[in-house]
Structures are given as C-alpha cells and as structure tokens.
Amino acid sequence: ALLTELAAIRSQEATLLEEMEVLRNVAEVDALPDPEPVAPTPQKMVIAVPARDLQRLHAQLRQAREQKEVLKQEVAVGEREEQLLRKELEEVEQQLRLSRDDAERKRSFIATLQVHCSGEDSENLEAQAERQAELQSHLAKARQSLASKDARLKALRAEAAEAKRLSEARRAAEAADAKRSAADLARTKALRSELRRKEKALQELWAQSEVMESRLEESYCAG
Numbered sequence: 001a002l003l004t005e006l007a008a009i010r011s012q013e014a015t016l017l018e019e020m021e022v023l024r025n026v027a028e029v030d031a032l033p034d035p036e037p038v039a040p041t042p043q044k045m046v047i048a049v050p051a052r053d054l055q056r057l058h059a060q061l062r063q064a065r066e067q068k069e070v071l072k073q074e075v076a077v078g079e080r081e082e083q084l085l086r087k088e089l090e091e092v093e094q095q096l097r098l099s100r101d102d103a104e105r106k107r108s109f110i111a112t113l114q115v116h117c118s119g120e121d122s123e124n125l126e127a128q129a130e131r132q133a134e135l136q137s138h139l140a141k142a143r144q145s146l147a148s149k150d151a152r153l154k155a156l157r158a159e160a161a162e163a164k165r166l167s168e169a170r171r172a173a174e175a176a177d178a179k180r181s182a183a184d185l186a187r188t189k190a191l192r193s194e195l196r197r198k199e200k201a202l203q204e205l206w207a208q209s210e211v212m213e214s215r216l217e218e219s220y221c222a223g
Contacts, residue, residue, distance in 0.1 A: 061184060068177055075170040082163040089156040096149045103142045110135050 113132065 058188065061181065061188070064177075064181060068174065068181070071170065071174060071177075075167065075174065078163060078167050078170065082160065082167060085156060085160045085163060089153070089160055092149060092153050092156060096146070096153060099142065099146045099149060103139065103146060106135065106139050106142060110139070 110132070113128075113135070
C-alpha cells in the first residue's frame, strides 16, 4: 500500500512539472512585444491566469507534503515493529540456548546411566529399561521442542529481515520525495519571480507607449 501511495505522489509531481512547464511557456509568450497598442486591462487578465494556476500548484504541493508526513508516521510504526521483533528474536534465541543445554545434560545423564546399568544384576534390568524409556521419551520431547523453537527463530529472523528491508525502502523513497518536492518548490518560486518580472516589463512598455502617444499628440497639436 505504501509503494502504491508513493507511486501516486510521483505521478502527481510529474503532472505538476508538466503544468509548470506550460506556465513557463505562457510567461515567455506574454513577454513578446506587441506591434499594436494594447489596453492595460486585457494584458493584466493574461497575467492573472498563470497566477491562478500557480495557486493551484501550491495547493497540490502542500497536499503532497501532507502525504509525505503520513508516510513518515507509517515508517515510524514500522521501525517500532522492527524493534519488537528483534526483542522477541533475542528471547527465542535465549530459550533455544537453554533448551540445547538441557538436552545436552539429559544425553550425558543417559550415557552415565547406561554405563552404570551395565554392572547391575538381571533383576534390575526391567526397572532400568523403564527408566531409560522414560528418559528417551523426555529427550524426544526436548528435541521436538528444540525443533519447534528453531522453526520459530527462523520465522522471526525472516520477519525482521523483511521489516528492515521495508524500512530502508521507505527511507529511500521519503528522501527521494523530499528532494523532488524541494526542486518543485524552487521551480515554482523561480516561475513566480519570472512572471513578476514579465509583468513589470509589460508595465514599463505600457508607460513608454503612453509617453509616446502623449508626444505624438503634442507634435500633432504643434503642427
């Protein structure tokens, strides 16, 4: 689910980049000089359209940042789960060591008992056989418990490895998203600055046009 959300954010950022490129092209077209006098009001309406688009782009960028904050929280949850798994893994490993030590003691006891029983009379053979069978039963149960704990240990190790891999992937995706968002914000600021510069240049052209018109009127009146 996290990978799907990251893919959606990347798609949204790609769309924002395309729209910003369109706005940049619009700003460049607006900067071209017009051979005929143009009223100030229509020119200002042309500039207002990119400004509205910039507001929409900023809103979408804010939404992308909020989604990244959600991903950060999910990464924190994954890290806590990883810590719990590691703690459980350590406990199982400790139990496994204790079980192995217990099994070794039982094997040593059985070997000692077998040596001791070799010198007993035939009357005690039946009792010895029963005790040996009981010990073997305990040993079989200990081996079964050890095998079960081994399987659990392997499962926990696999879960811990998977949690670590997901955590690293989330961190990498978060870092990449942060870099792209910073780049998008920088491009947006640059575009807004460029649009302001274009608007200022247009205003200067309007002022020059008014001065030229005034001079033409004065020359007509003088003529």
